[in-house]
Amino acid sequence: MPSTTIHNPTSQLPKRAADPRWLMDRILDRSRADATAVRFDAISKASSRFANNEITQNIVERKRNLTVRVSFGRRSASATANDLSDAGAEALLSRACDLARATPEDSEYVEEPGAQKFPPMSCHALSTAQISPPDKARAILKGIEVARAEGLTLAGSHHTTDFETILANSKGLTGACRRTEAVYSNTAMSEDASGWAEAIDTDVSRIDTAARARVACEKAKAALHPRPLPPGKYDVILEPAAVGEILAYFLWSLDARAADEGRSWAAGKKGRKLFADGVTLRSDAADPCVPGSPFNEGGMATPAVTWVDRGTLSNLCTSRYWARKQKTEWTGAPTNLLMAEGNTTLDQMIRGMDRGLLVTRFWYIRHVDPMTLTLTGMTRDGLFWVEKGKIAHGVKNFRFNESPLGMLERTVQVGRAVRTGEYMPSFVPPVRVEGFNFASATEF
Amino acid sequence: MMRPMKDLALHALDAARAAGATYADARLARYRRRDIRTQDKRVNSLTDSEDIGLGVRVVADGSWGFAGSADLTNEGVEACAREAVAVARASALTRPGGKITLAPEKAQVSSFVSPREIDPFKIPVERKADLLLRVAERMLSVAKIRKTYGAMSFRGVHKVLASTEGTLAESDVITSQVGYGATAVGKNDAKSRNYEPPPQTRGYEIVREEDLLANAQRVAEQAVEHLQAKPCPVGKRDLILDPLHLALTIHESVGHATELDRVLGMEESLAGRSFATPEKIGNFRYGSPVVNLVADNTLEGGLATGGFDDDGVAGQRWDIVEEGILRGYSTSREVAPVIGQDRSTGGNRADHWSSIPIVRIPNLSLMPGRRRLTLQELIADTKEGIYIEGMGSFSIDQMRLNFQFGGDAFWEIKDGRITGMLKDVTYQSITPRFWASCDAVCDERAWVPNGVLNCGKGDPMQISQMTHGAAPARFRQVDVGGASETMKSYRAGGI
Numbered sequence: 001m002p003s004t005t006i007h008n009p010t011s012q013l014p015k016r017a018a019d020p021r022w023l024m025d026r027i028l029d030r031s032r033a034d035a036t037a038v039r040f041d042a043i044s045k046a047s048s049r050f051a052n053n054e055i056t057q058n059i060v061e062r063k064r065n066l067t068v069r070v071s072f073g074r075r076s077a078s079a080t081a082n083d084l085s086d087a088g089a090e091a092l093l094s095r096a097c098d099l100a101r102a103t104p105e106d107s108e109y110v111e112e113p114g115a116q117k118f119p120p121m122s123c124h125a126l127s128t129a130q131i132s133p134p135d136k137a138r139a140i141l142k143g144i145e146v147a148r149a150e151g152l153t154l155a156g157s158h159h160t161t162d163f164e165t166i167l168a169n170s171k172g173l174t175g176a177c178r179r180t181e182a183v184y185s186n187t188a189m190s191e192d193a194s195g196w197a198e199a200i201d202t203d204v205s206r207i208d209t210a211a212r213a214r215v216a217c218e219k220a221k222a223a224l225h226p227r228p229l230p231p232g233k234y235d236v237i238l239e240p241a242a243v244g245e246i247l248a249y250f251l252w253s254l255d256a257r258a259a260d261e262g263r264s265w266a267a268g269k270k271g272r273k274l275f276a277d278g279v280t281l282r283s284d285a286a287d288p289c290v291p292g293s294p295f296n297e298g299g300m301a302t303p304a305v306t307w308v309d310r311g312t313l314s315n316l317c318t319s320r321y322w323a324r325k326q327k328t329e330w331t332g333a334p335t336n337l338l339m340a341e342g343n344t345t346l347d348q349m350i351r352g353m354d355r356g357l358l359v360t361r362f363w364y365i366r367h368v369d370p371m372t373l374t375l376t377g378m379t380r381d382g383l384f385w386v387e388k389g390k391i392a393h394g395v396k397n398f399r400f401n402e403s404p405l406g407m408l409e410r411t412v413q414v415g416r417a418v419r420t421g422e423y424m425p426s427f428v429p430p431v432r433v434e435g436f437n438f439a440s441a442t443e444f
Numbered sequence: 445m446m447r448p449m450k451d452l453a454l455h456a457l458d459a460a461r462a463a464g465a466t467y468a469d470a471r472l473a474r475y476r477r478r479d480i481r482t483q484d485k486r487v488n489s490l491t492d493s494e495d496i497g498l499g500v501r502v503v504a505d506g507s508w509g510f511a512g513s514a515d516l517t518n519e520g521v522e523a524c525a526r527e528a529v530a531v532a533r534a535s536a537l538t539r540p541g542g543k544i545t546l547a548p549e550k551a552q553v554s555s556f557v558s559p560r561e562i563d564p565f566k567i568p569v570e571r572k573a574d575l576l577l578r579v580a581e582r583m584l585s586v587a588k589i590r591k592t593y594g595a596m597s598f599r600g601v602h603k604v605l606a607s608t609e610g611t612l613a614e615s616d617v618i619t620s621q622v623g624y625g626a627t628a629v630g631k632n633d634a635k636s637r638n639y640e641p642p643p644q645t646r647g648y649e650i651v652r653e654e655d656l657l658a659n660a661q662r663v664a665e666q667a668v669e670h671l672q673a674k675p676c677p678v679g680k681r682d683l684i685l686d687p688l689h690l691a692l693t694i695h696e697s698v699g700h701a702t703e704l705d706r707v708l709g710m711e712e713s714l715a716g717r718s719f720a721t722p723e724k725i726g727n728f729r730y731g732s733p734v735v736n737l738v739a740d741n742t743l744e745g746g747l748a749t750g751g752f753d754d755d756g757v758a759g760q761r762w763d764i765v766e767e768g769i770l771r772g773y774s775t776s777r778e779v780a781p782v783i784g785q786d787r788s789t790g791g792n793r794a795d796h797w798s799s800i801p802i803v804r805i806p807n808l809s810l811m812p813g814r815r816r817l818t819l820q821e822l823i824a825d826t827k828e829g830i831y832i833e834g835m836g837s838f839s840i841d842q843m844r845l846n847f848q849f850g851g852d853a854f855w856e857i858k859d860g861r862i863t864g865m866l867k868d869v870t871y872q873s874i875t876p877r878f879w880a881s882c883d884a885v886c887d888e889r890a891w892v893p894n895g896v897l898n899c900g901k902g903d904p905m906q907i908s909q910m911t912h913g914a915a916p917a918r919f920r921q922v923d924v925g926g927a928s929e930t931m932k933s934y935r936a937g938g939i
Contacts, residue, residue: 046531047904051710054539058531059904061512061798065495080493082514095492102569103490104577133509133534141538155712157903187713194712261590262629265934363716364839368850368927369868371633372934376848376870376927378841380716399839399846399872401927403934439926440872442846443719 023066023089024168031093033070033100035112037169037299040066044129044162048136051155053144055137068096074109075100110320114171116301119284121177123291125203128180129162136160139184139204143213147188150217156186160204167299175301177294184209187381188216192444193226193394195219196360196381198241200419202291219360219382223394228441229385231398235356236436237349237386238407240418242359243339244426246375247281249365250404251334251424253373254307256316260326265373265405266316273312275408280340281308290419290427292336305331308408339428341417346430349415351389353432358384358391362400373403378442398438410434450614452521453606456500459525461608465502465532467546468525469607471754472498472516473797475600478565482576482594482624484584490569497797500528506542507535512798546777547788549757551610556751558617559744560647564598567648572596575653576624582660583626588668590634594624596651597897601750611756619643619747619909620650621897624660628667632935635670635867638834638852639663640688642894643909644745666853666865673865674856675932678925682829682857683871684822684918687892689851690810691912692835695896697875698730698737699805699910701844702764703791703901704773706803708782714903716842719875720770722783728770731879734813737765739774739806741790746807747895747909748793754801757790764808768880776803795906802902809893809913813885819916822884829857830869830924837870848872848926870927878919886915 020040027038042064049057066089069078077099081092140158147154160182167175182204187196197215199207238246259266284304285292296302297320307315315331323330350358360382368374376399383395413432420426453470460468474496481489497514498521509532513524536542576594583592599619606612625638639659644650685693700706701718709717720728731737741748741759752758755777763771773783774791794801823831834852841847854869855862873881895911 045904048535049713049903050538051712052708054542055507055535055537056710057510057800057802058508058535059510059512059800060527060531063497063512063514063798065493077490077492079491080495082495082497099490099492099569102573103487104573106486106488108486108488133531134537137534137537144538153709155709157713159904185713189709189712262632263591263627263634267632363842366837366839368837368870369931372931374927374931374934376837376839378839378846380842397841397846399841399848399926401848401870401930403930405934437930439930440846440848440923442841442843443874444841444843444845 020084020166023084024166026086027068027089027093028168028170030090031070031170033072033097035071035170037069037112038066040166042164045159046131046133046136047157047159048140049157050140050144053148053153055140058133066092068092070096070100072100074105075103076106076109077103108321110298112169112171113173113298113300115173116175116299118175118294118301119286121286121291121294122288123179123202125180128160128182128202128204131160131204139209143186143209146210146213147217152217152220153189154186154213155189159183165295167295169299173299175295175299179291182207184212186213186216188213188220190220190224193220193223194381195223198420222384222391223382226394226396228396231438231440233435233437235353235434237353237356237358237430237432239346239360239430240420240428241361243428243431244420244424245362245365245422246404246407247337247339247426247428248424249375250373251307251337253370254317256318257322259316265371266313269313270316271313274405275308275311276411277311278342278414279308279311279408279411280306282306282338283334283336284338285335287336287338290336290338290425292425296332300332302332302335336425337428339417341429342414344413344415346415349413349430349432350386350391353386354388356386357395358386368401373405374401375403376401396444397442399440399442400437401439402437407433407436449604450606450612452498452516453604455518456498456521456525457606457608459522460500460502460529463526463529465504465529467503467608468500469605470498470500471603471605471794471797473601473603475796476565477599479595479597480569480572480576482580484592485577485580487573498524499794499797500525501800502528502532503544504529504532505536506544507532507539508544509535510800544778545781547780547786549755549777549788552613552752552756552758554613554751556615558645560618562648564618564620564648565600575656579624579656579660582657583664586661586664586668588628588630588671589626589664590629591627592624597621605754605756607756613752613756615751617645617750618647619645620647622651622656626664626667628671630671633671635667637663637667637670642892643747643897645747645749646745669865670853670867673867676866676869676925676928678928680921681924682826682918682920683922684826684829684831684916686833686916687914688834688894689832690914690917691894691896692838693849694737694808694810694912694914695805695899696838696840697844697847697878698764699808701875702773703803703805704775704779704783707773708779715901719843719845724770726769726771729768729880730765730770730876731768732882733767734885735765735768735879735882736811737808738811739764739789739808741806743807743911745893746911747897748804748807748911753790753792754794755788755792757788760790762789774803774806779803793908795908799906802906804901804908805899805910807911810885810917812888812891812915815887817884817886819886819890822886822916822918823857823862824860826857826918827859830866831855831857831862832869845874847875868928868931869924871922871924872926873922878922881920881922882917883920885917888915890915
């Protein structure tokens, strides 16, 4: 294999080239395409994992890249690269143009949007962006010490990320957003059971790792020696993590075009009262409880949208092309989820349950059938039998085959919301659901 | 200024040593990817990306640290190495006196180039688009087909790996993939059918135009037939699983279950652990005696074949399950010694320069049966069963025991004959019970090296790829239809 060399750009370029806005302007100035859009993304991330009561993986990564999308008439393509030199940017633009010229005309082409008014965001904390590796390790150690004191082992992760996005296009659109996220998750292991808790926040200093470890340890102890129960339909209290995991699949199923073309459960359902009165689901990127992205399809500003209003399916996710074709309103895609909360605490919900199951979280949820939105998945890290208002014992985990449509229809109680969301940033409450279908059991 | 990748990697090692690392490796890697996607008679996405950077992994104060950076100046490389050492020292706060022991390995000084006859990056976009659009046109000519999808994806990874133990290795791997599907829409229902030839670490020659065009109408017609199929029965049935379907079954119920890091609890917080614990090696019945599952990271064209892993361990071939008995794991140099193994099997791979290598599933295949047996003969020998083709819904618990799978197409077998199509089929089992029910595997004439390109593992999530070859195999008396009642009730209820 011939020896390979790499271009080392930053040593020979003016300092201003390190400024992404300067590069983005250069690309827009240089482009001879009919329309050009440029996006700059930077991620600075510190990821720590721990298992068996010690840190097992500790990473710092910094990534920056530029994406250029160009159009010639109705032909378009995009190219991405992380060579942020002037020559690299020129090559990137050239590549995008070559690809766009080679692609067939797109009958569904939608032009680049003009200037946007983006929602005001409150989503960045220096404490998260600047946390040092030793401070992160000490925070993890606080959780581990809680587990050690209980004679348990702790595994988990603590990630802090600083995201920056800048947009510009040849129609005058410009926008920028800087956002931080801190995610702490821990699983406590007892002899034959586990318990789990998490915390997600913009500001890492608000995350109390010891408190989260205590919750995980309490669950692991309460779940000790789990008993088998027969599969079947049970009344359940789903904790917020479980609710968020299932509702992410619900949000992803709301594509208006799939519904209009008869390829989804939502065909003909918009405007109908389908779910319980207490169910209201919406997206609002600017909500500080769980910030989403201000940027949506093609650089459009993310609108606040109510998807389900007191049980009525009020909106479907509509792309710019489909909105124009169907002469309906554009919604874009959701970038976060907020479910209207109630006044009841989780403890009060448990006290109010005569017989049923408490589900800490789910695992490995997958689609089974898009036409009924049937999903399958497993319970994990804390499944409990509740009797006469108290946690009676741990239960061996179940597989469910259930649809969020039925879950939202049979939601009889809604608690206080917290931030969660493995897949979709969510601010959702625990909910009580009647007749949740568990189809089979596992051995632990 | 132009600087050789190898020089930069070695410079990073010098900087790591100077900062106090007792072990270091540096990976300089360039990634290239081009994707073209069609929806109906249009190209709806054409994207291209290039990305280069450096990952430095170190041991300092007896703990791991890692830093990734795209700043490939001398100063940037040095800063990256110093940061990795600082991160390692922070890790050590949780394990005072800790020590990382790596399985011994001879320094890897080698180069590897994946086989390719045609460079896919040199094939004009027009030719790729034209092929996918012709396939779409054929599918859309079938009544009731309302939506079609097509995709080609080409990835190139050029990597240099250097370590303080003397490893200096270089690889250049291209992965190619093509596939398409059609959705038929009827009254209150929609069903799909897909065609996915095996993705491989080869060039554009895997895109066989005549084959893709020849299958388009069949795929569309089967999507329509799927729409009109009978619902899945509920109860126990014999299952015959085709090689593409088995790729996913093997992946989920054997591949992940035999990653030694998760067996040891290191993945507990996300992917989970495994029932296949070390004391079971050599004595645990994972499957029936016809079940032979072999790992082979030397398989030509295999998705996990790259010459060496990111520990600098050369590709190997070994048994995971031999005649039904659990024999081995996929390992890294860190985890192999924990169970007394004196050499890693070479499964430590990172998906990007900014990612740390983690234990990954190798090319892991169900070996063909030893007696001559065709699919037709296997079907003829089955009284009441279901033949499942392709991948569909899949879910498995975090110990890799309880799983439920769907598929892409389902055919009812009655008295040794295929009598028609079924829909909404799921089957559910417990891993060792399922593999113990395997009583026949077709011979090597029916063996196909399918694979997985989107294996998610790790935290932060990394995406990897591996081949899972198989010939059709039969599994006796498996529970089917566990989701049928749920689907039926929602259809009946009108939501």
